[in-house]
Amino acid sequence: MKKTPLFCLITSFVLLFCITAGDLALAAPYYEGKVITIIVGNEPGGGYDRLARTIAKHLPKHILGKPTVLVQNMPGASSMIAANHLYHIAKPDGMTIGALNRGLPFAQVLKADGVRFDLLKYAWIGSAAVEATVLALRAELPFKTVEDMRNAKTPIMLGATGPTDTGGQFPLLLKEYLGLNLKLVNYTSGADIQLAVERKEVDGRAAAYSSLKPYIERGLMRPVIRGRVSEAGIDHLPMNEDLTTDKRAKTILSMFSGVELIGRPYVVTPGTPPDVMKILRDAFAGIAKDPELKEDSKKQRMEVRYVPPEECLKVLNYLLNQPDDVVKEFGKYIKF
Incomplete structure (x- = not known):
């Protein structure tokens, strides 16, 4: 049978589609073979650090590809150093997670020295705990x-x-x-x-x-x-x-x-892709229900309770959008 140019063109498209579909089917999960670093804005040994290390232990099994999860402490200025690093230096690829101080919203609303971030612009995973x-x-x-x-x-x-x-x-x-x-x-x-x-x-x-x-x-x-x-x-x-x-x-x-509802904030760099954020949010929601993590956290007198990003942002928007006279009065009693 004589092959016409149209037949050849259609055949080429079919082959290209099959190859592309095959490549997609064989594509590795985003986090496979990767390393996630949780940067803790507090000293080793405290509540923020212990919770981050407990999360790091259990997080891989809740992420497709089971990445390695490490913890790095970056203390200073009530975690403002870590917050600035996340905001300006870390890549927006979901490989660096910030475990920040729950008091940072006060630093921003009071325009404390050293604040070079906007909490509303981070890509929020959510909070890993509330703190009564x-x-x-x-x-x-x-x-x-x-x-x-x-x-x-x-x-x-x-x-x-x-x-x-x-x-x-x-x-x-x-x-x-x-x-x-x-x-x-x-x-x-x-x-x-x-x-x-x-x-x-x-x-x-x-x-x-x-x-x-x-x-x-x-x-x-x-x-x-x-x-x-x-x-x-x-x-x-x-x-x-x-x-x-x-x-x-x-x-x-x-x-x-x-801010008690944002007891343990976890964020990543602004601009991190939505599909990556979904992976991380689903993973944090998953570990909050993980019986093994619950057992580990109970031994340390901690409780993991996932607060989704929309709830965190609701609290932040309320706090950070108060009129100047209210903020001035707030600053009489709250120091950072």
């Missing part, structure tokens, strides 16, 4: 309600490490906007504060519920008030934002407590 904040007092003290604390005859003494610490900021806002009779006493560390509580040098402290839970369960301390995040054991407590009808006070308290 509570104020707890020694169990034998008579202050059981917010009203008791407001009507205390003498100031209730609370240990804190300074104006940049949640343990100091939380009660300072309660004192200012809810009228609680509180006084802060400065210590060098959370461990020193807890020792002071047990020695009855101070009446209590504010901190992450995960830190205070062992003392509450032992009956040494009693939680009285919480921030935005609730969980078993503190779900009966009043939330700070609900204890005022004043619009400005409610806004300031909401700005502060909202």
